[in-house]
Amino acid sequence: xxxxxxxxxxxxxxxTVYAAVAGAWAAxxxxxxxxxxxGNALFAALGSTLVASAVLLSALxxxxxxxxxxxxxxxxxxxxxYSISAFWGGQEGSLLLWLLILCGYSAAAVFxxxxxxxxxxxxxxxxxxxVSTFFAFMLVAVSSPFATQTAPAQGAGLNPSLQNPYxxxxxxxxxxxxxxxxxxxxxxxxxxxxxxxxxxxxVATRRWTLVAWTALGIGQLIGAHWAYVxxxxxxxxxxxxxxxxxxxPWLAATAFLHSVMIQEKRGMLKVWNVLLVILAFCLSxxxxxxxxxxxxxxxxxxxxxxxxxxxxxxxxxxxxxSLALVFWRLPLLRSxxxxxxxxxxxxxxxYNNLLLVALCLTxxxxxxxxxxxxxxxGTSRTIGRPYYDFFLRTFGLPLxxxxxxxxxxxxxxxxxxxLGKTFLWPAAISVGLGLVLVAFGAGSSKPGxxxxxxxxxxxxTIVLEFVxxxxxxxxxxxxxxxxxxxxxxYIVHAAIVLLAIGIAGSxxxxxxxxxxxxxxQTMRVGGYTLAYRSLTQHRDPNHLAIRxxxxxxxxxxxxxxxxxxxxxxxxxxxxxNEMAIHTDWLRAEDVDVIADQIEPGGAIYFKALVKPLVNLxxxxxxxxxxxxxxxxxxxxxxxxxxxxxxYALAHG
Amino acid sequence: xxxxxxAAALAVFLLYTSAFGRGTPTISPGQLPxxxxxxxxxxxxxxxPTGDGHQQALxxxxxxxxxxxTVPVVYRGSVPDLFKTGRxxxxxxxxxxxxxxxxPGSLVTKCPSKYAPAKSA
Numbered sequence: 001x002x003x004x005x006x007x008x009x010x011x012x013x014x015x016t017v018y019a020a021v022a023g024a025w026a027a028x029x030x031x032x033x034x035x036x037x038x039g040n041a042l043f044a045a046l047g048s049t050l051v052a053s054a055v056l057l058s059a060l061x062x063x064x065x066x067x068x069x070x071x072x073x074x075x076x077x078x079x080x081x082y083s084i085s086a087f088w089g090g091q092e093g094s095l096l097l098w099l100l101i102l103c104g105y106s107a108a109a110v111f112x113x114x115x116x117x118x119x120x121x122x123x124x125x126x127x128x129x130x131v132s133t134f135f136a137f138m139l140v141a142v143s144s145p146f147a148t149q150t151a152p153a154q155g156a157g158l159n160p161s162l163q164n165p166y167x168x169x170x171x172x173x174x175x176x177x178x179x180x181x182x183x184x185x186x187x188x189x190x191x192x193x194x195x196x197x198x199x200x201x202x203v204a205t206r207r208w209t210l211v212a213w214t215a216l217g218i219g220q221l222i223g224a225h226w227a228y229v230x231x232x233x234x235x236x237x238x239x240x241x242x243x244x245x246x247x248x249p250w251l252a253a254t255a256f257l258h259s260v261m262i263q264e265k266r267g268m269l270k271v272w273n274v275l276l277v278i279l280a281f282c283l284s285x286x287x288x289x290x291x292x293x294x295x296x297x298x299x300x301x302x303x304x305x306x307x308x309x310x311x312x313x314x315x316x317x318x319x320x321x322s323l324a325l326v327f328w329r330l331p332l333l334r335s336x337x338x339x340x341x342x343x344x345x346x347x348x349x350x351y352n353n354l355l356l357v358a359l360c361l362t363x364x365x366x367x368x369x370x371x372x373x374x375x376x377x378g379t380s381r382t383i384g385r386p387y388y389d390f391f392l393r394t395f396g397l398p399l400x401x402x403x404x405x406x407x408x409x410x411x412x413x414x415x416x417x418x419l420g421k422t423f424l425w426p427a428a429i430s431v432g433l434g435l436v437l438v439a440f441g442a443g444s445s446k447p448g449x450x451x452x453x454x455x456x457x458x459x460x461t462i463v464l465e466f467v468x469x470x471x472x473x474x475x476x477x478x479x480x481x482x483x484x485x486x487x488x489x490y491i492v493h494a495a496i497v498l499l500a501i502g503i504a505g506s507x508x509x510x511x512x513x514x515x516x517x518x519x520x521q522t523m524r525v526g527g528y529t530l531a532y533r534s535l536t537q538h539r540d541p542n543h544l545a546i547r548x549x550x551x552x553x554x555x556x557x558x559x560x561x562x563x564x565x566x567x568x569x570x571x572x573x574x575x576x577n578e579m580a581i582h583t584d585w586l587r588a589e590d591v592d593v594i595a596d597q598i599e600p601g602g603a604i605y606f607k608a609l610v611k612p613l614v615n616l617x618x619x620x621x622x623x624x625x626x627x628x629x630x631x632x633x634x635x636x637x638x639x640x641x642x643x644x645x646x647y648a649l650a651h652g
Numbered sequence: 653x654x655x656x657x658x659a660a661a662l663a664v665f666l667l668y669t670s671a672f673g674r675g676t677p678t679i680s681p682g683q684l685p686x687x688x689x690x691x692x693x694x695x696x697x698x699x700x701p702t703g704d705g706h707q708q709a710l711x712x713x714x715x716x717x718x719x720x721x722t723v724p725v726v727y728r729g730s731v732p733d734l735f736k737t738g739r740x741x742x743x744x745x746x747x748x749x750x751x752x753x754x755x756p757g758s759l760v761t762k763c764p765s766k767y768a769p770a771k772s773a
Binding site: 350351354355358362365369370373379380381382383384387390391394395514516566574575576577596597599605607 | 657658661664665668675676677678679683692704705706707730731733734
């Protein structure tokens with residue numbers, strides 16, 4: 001079986017090399033049939049990668065420990081669903097998943113755009129082929145999931161933190177996002193190579209970017225929820241390099257999604273867009289490099305692996321080649337129009353882009369700082385949470401405000417009078433709400449208060465837009481379905497506002513307490529009284545569950561009984577913290593109870609946290625998904641418009 | 653205009669980094685002697701730790717990952733589940749009279765990676 005997997009990967013490598021080399025030659029020499037054959041090679045590569053993945057999956061399900069990978073990541077006690085998730089629980093499997101998704105995206109993107117934009121696709125195929133070649137080569141030569149051994153009786157099992165339903169969805173979604181950024185990158189490079197620097201590559205890849213961006217966003221939120229529920233320290237984001245690794249490409253892609261609209265509408269920012277797509281793609285590669293190379297100290301602590309130098313080399317090649325391409329095509333990338341006013345939609349988009357990229361780059365600086373300082377002064381210095389929090393506030397709060405202003409301001413040039421008319425109500429509402437909040441004591445945190453008022457402003461503008469639009473068209477559904485991009489975008493903005501409120505509420509207005517309790521004793525935290533009753537334990541198939549029964553009171557009334565504790569996993573020989581969360585929907589806050597340390601006598605060091613509004617984060621995820629789906633949904637009218645435009649561009 | 657905004661963003665960044673952004677040095681126990689102020693130390697736990705971190709301070713010895721130099725550590729605060737002899741840990745603190753006085757709550761264990769689990773010998 002392992003031989004079949006190995007062979008399938010070698011076939012994939014051959015096909016991707018063919019797609020890259022023959023595709024490039026065909027595009028240069030204008031050989032149409034050869035170009036078509038190179039595109040077909042990408043379809044075939046998807047087939048052979050599917051075979052390899054099926055081999056690994058079946059080995060995981062059969063617990064075939066003669067596969068080193070299977071023995072290292074599963075055990076016979078592991079439930080079936082987690083045996084499947086072990087596919088991406090380790091390095092080799094993750095790489096295979098990456099290649100599989102890349103082949104899937106490539107085949108679909110080539111298939112869907114072949115007719116529409118043939119002159120673009122001939123140059124996109126070799127780029128996709130080259131990127132896939134790198135991953136196929138890694139899997140064949142450097143890090144094979146099909147290494148075999150004499151089968152041990154039992155496997156090492158899966159890390160307990162990964163034995164969680166979230167881990168079924170979180171890594172594949174992140175990969176869908178990371179890898180999905182390859183498509184706009186490949187089309188961008190294809191456009192440069194072909195010398196077709198009009199907005200067609202952007203139009204052709206808008207949905208691909210949106211899919212990747214949505215997957216990356218949702219994947220991160222699921223990861224945050226997992227960290228919150230499962231890791232049991234009461235937080236959801238720690239600015240850890242590995243978390244930042246996913247945030248950075250998302251920020252770059254967010255900037256890209258906004259700036260492409262300027263190119264579509266006004267023919268500006270061409271160079272900027274190409275640079276953004278390169279940045280987003282390289283950051284997604286860099287994320288993988290970070291997590292695999294062991295160069296960074298992270299709580300996630302990845303042992304050093306042989307992949308680091310390979311990835312670094314690949315990133316360097318990608319950066320050098322793509323920048324050289326941009327430089328070569330610079331004459332073709334001149335803007336058709338100029339910025340007319342600093343108070344206009346274009347300018348607002350530009351500010352948004354600068355802030356997003358600034359935030360992205362400051363995070364990048366924080367992430368690479370240990371490496372840079374190691375090279376520069378000999379000691380590796382780490383930058384902590386205050387640095388990131390500072391820049392999130394400095395760049396994030398203006399971004400939040402811009403989200404309310406940008407979509408409503410006129411293109412080209414906006415007059416102050418029209419601005420006043422548009423923003424009078426939202427501004428009044430947010431100031432009013434700000435005063436009410438101060439009266440209720442929200443002034444204890446200034447950034448929190450600013451975040452709340454800005455959020456109210458943006459929400460007010462969004463609601464007003466929907467109300468005005470519905471009045472004009474007469475029907476809410478017609479309004480949205482006629483202009484999916486715009487109103488879907490507003491819904492996504494609303495999601496970001498919810499996210500901002502959730503982050504501000506849970507980080508600026510929370511409270512916490514720590515105490516050692518014996519059974520029968522109580523502690524207080526933020527208006528709640530916690531009474532520790534008893535300690536119990538029971539045996540589950542693959543772990544021993546130890547639970548403390550804690551009664552939670554508000555005043556005299558019993559609110560809930562929660563059971564924080566620990567799980568002791570047998571095969572993995574690890575203990576995991578099982579935090580108890582009580583969600584109070586009326587007060588819109590969570591109470592988290594952690595049994596931090598359990599002593600043999602039954603005494604427990606409890607840690608309790610009250611997190612206001614933290615659930616808005618998860619709600620934001622749902623709203624975000626809705627908004628993205630609305631913008632993504634195919635729109636026949638838009639398709640016709642685009643078809644006409646393609647025709648004009650190809651023949652004009 | 654673009655140049656101006658970029659310059660403004662850069663200025664904020666530089667001001668902040670020059671004022672606060674020196675970062676905490678991450679070093680190994682062997683590099684500790686002679687340091688002043690707060691550092692972040694990475695090393696392996698050796699010997700048998702004593703105390704629970706709450707009632708009595710947790711005391712343990714850290715050794716260079718690939719070396720023999722060690723430093724005793726005194727720590728208060730929550731002790732991660734994965735903390736035990738042989739684990740690699742990261743902890744912040746200041747060196748006082750040859751002992752690392754740790755910042756409460758700063759102890760972090762580096763768990764055997766999810767991407768490459770430690771092979772049992």
